[in-house]
Amino acid sequence: MDNIKLGLKENWKQFTLLVIVNAFVGGMVGLERSILPEIAEKEFGLVVKTAILSFIIVFGITKALTNYFTGALANKYGRKKLLILGWIIGTPIPFILMFAANWNWIIIANILLGINQGLAWSSTVVMKIDLVGDKQRGFAMGLNEFAGYLSVAIVAFLTGWIASEYGLRPYPFYIGIALVLLGLIFSVFFIKDTRHHVAKESKSNTVPLLNNIFLDTTWKNKNLGSVSQAGLINNLNDGMVWGIFPLLLASKNFTIEQIGIITAIYPAVWGIGQLFTGKMADKYPKKEMLFWGMLLQAITLLLFVFANSMYQYIILSSILGWGTAMVYPTFLASIAENTNPIDRAKSIGIFRLWRDLGYAIGAILTGLIADAYNINSSIVFIGVLTLISAIIIKTRMETITSCISKKEVQKKKNYIIIDVRTKEEREAGYIDNSIHIPITELENRIKELPTDKLYITACGKGGGRSIKASEILQLNKYNAFWLCGGTLGWIEKKAGNNV
Known part of the structure; x- marks a missing residue:
């Protein structure tokens, strides 16, 4: 225990390996980002928006529940074992996406994807926080999310380009086979568990244990509850962007390649931006970072209904990505700051439960509203919800300095x-x-x-x-x-x- 040290500099080798692994994890989501709604319409003949978005609904619910159990089991079984299990479960995904004979197989692939993401991404998040201690959590989470979401963007762009050149299936999904193999090899042979780092930090940490981790993280604790609701709303609007935007752009006669570019810009700015916003979360009040990030998202979503040209969509997607970059590493750094190391994995799991339920809730709400009215109505509705979330942060959350x-x-x-x-x-x-x-x-x-x-x-x-x-x-x-x-x-x- 005496030779265990906390800090980014002290643990840079393991930290770097975890960043690389998280890039592989993010790439698995990018496989679907730009082309799956198109596959739903063209290959399986789905027309109703709620049916098309069903893959996001099952993904969100499965990932959310897996996040919760990953947090609950991390201290008992160790982070590394859960990370490896995530990759094993993710192995069939690219093959199912390549050869699915009907939409039900796509749903099964997304159930597996949700479990893969919940186990693998949650484990890498918690392990990085374990390694760096309390002084550089924002920067650490910025690097983590940068790797994950930049990978989402790159793979989304690549699958869109491959689909435009060689067809929607099977070639775009060959990338997934490489991601699974690399992720599994790195996790088994190079990643080390971090439970000893948790034990070391818990000796000097002064944050009291939570009375009821689930209720406190969900709402009772002003800071944890404010972060949890904002996380849910953030992914609610991300679920809409994921499912509705490719359909919106297709309805405006953008090509598959153009849709791939536009849908890749949002996660790219989101990913790259976190290199800067993560560091900002260590320097500036987290409450202010969360408020302005959510407010910027809300304003941008409301402006989307007036966009028509590719240039306008690129600009707004970039701004939306920056707003999301402001909040994403700050969410996790805020949860870590407000919890004792002993509670941290469970609290992060509960936060990620609510955050990723936002995917499912967003897909259901936007699908129902788009079917009943139109796509623009669903965008406005989600924009208003995001604005309300920003107001909750401003009025309920307390500023905490280190x-x-x-x-x-x-x-x-x-x-x-x-x-x-x-x-x-x-x-x-x-x-x-x-x-x-x-x-x-x-x-x-x-x-x-x-x-x-x-x-x-x-x-x-x-x-x-x-x-x-x-x-x-x-x-x-x-x-x-x-x-x-x-x-x-x-x-x-x-x-x-x-x-």
């Missing part, structure tokens, strides 16, 4: 400690080289502070005023943490002293 220890501060360079106590408290003892700005004066004096420094806020015992001060700094785009243990902890006086 605590940093004396040991970690002393490793940093170019930092300033701000003592936010009163003048009288400071006179009783203070940290050497700290500056004094009482919490009551911070907002009025914030422009005095240079923006290129790292700020550590300190009160008496840590928490309270120092958390509030770090929130004020972060809301004004400063990089800020609050000092664990406060001034008392730093100068090692007894807790009873009036410091």
Whole structure:
């Protein structure tokens, strides 16, 4: 246990391997992204939108339930075993898609795909969070989702191109065979389990255990519940984009190749964007990242009903991808930040249960509305739901900033400690080289502070005023943490002293 270290730098080899494996996982979803709705119409003669979207419905439900059980079983059986099981279950998928004689076989393939994604993607997410500790979770999740969704985009583009050149089946799905083989080989021979990293972090983590993990993650806990509802709505609109947009574009006489390009742009921006937004989630308040990301998605979806040209669809797809990139790594980093390591895998599994049910709910709602009215009506409806989700985050979620220890501060360079106590408290003892700005004066004096420094806020015992001060700094785009243990902890006086 003593030789186990947390951090991205300390575990870069395993982390890199997990990123590569997640790219293979994402590619499995990309197999269907641009061409399956077209196969439904042209090869199987499906016309009713709810029937066409049935593959997304079963995928979403199956993946959501598998996420839940993966989270529940991760601590018991280990992450690596569940990852390998995910790839074994995914092995038949490309063959079924190639040779399916009727639509029921496509449904079976998507049940297997949901299990594959729930086991494999959930395992890689949790393992990366285990490895990096609490300081770089946003960046870690950004890299994870970047790999997964960029792979979705690349494979979606490739299958669209292959389909336009050689037909809808079987050639586009040969990519899936390579993905399964590579994913299984990497998972069996190169990936190591991370349960020892969890045990190490749990010794120093101060987040209390949840009373009821399911209820707290679902809604009771203000922060966890806000993230869970936003995750559901995010994937609800993604389910619509996945199922409805290829049909919308086909109805506007775009070619298969053009549809492949447009549908690939959204996950590409989503994937690449997370390289930046993941890092932003470590620096800026997660509440603000989630609010603006969901708001941007809502506005973009509502603008889609006015689009006609390929140029307009490309621009809006890019903006929608950026909005999704703002929230996706932030979701998982927020769940990790608000849970104890012992609860984390279960809580992430429950969050991903609700998030991925959004695929099924989105496909059902948009299919029913599109059949009853038209495709534009379904897009507007989902856009309004996304707007409501943003408002819930804004009004219900609380801003949380990170605590940093004396040991970690002393490793940093170019930092300033701000003592936010009163003048009288400071006179009783203070940290050497700290500056004094009482919490009551911070907002009025914030422009005095240079923006290129790292700020550590300190009160008496840590928490309270120092958390509030770090929130004020972060809301004004400063990089800020609050000092664990406060001034008392730093100068090692007894807790009873009036410091």
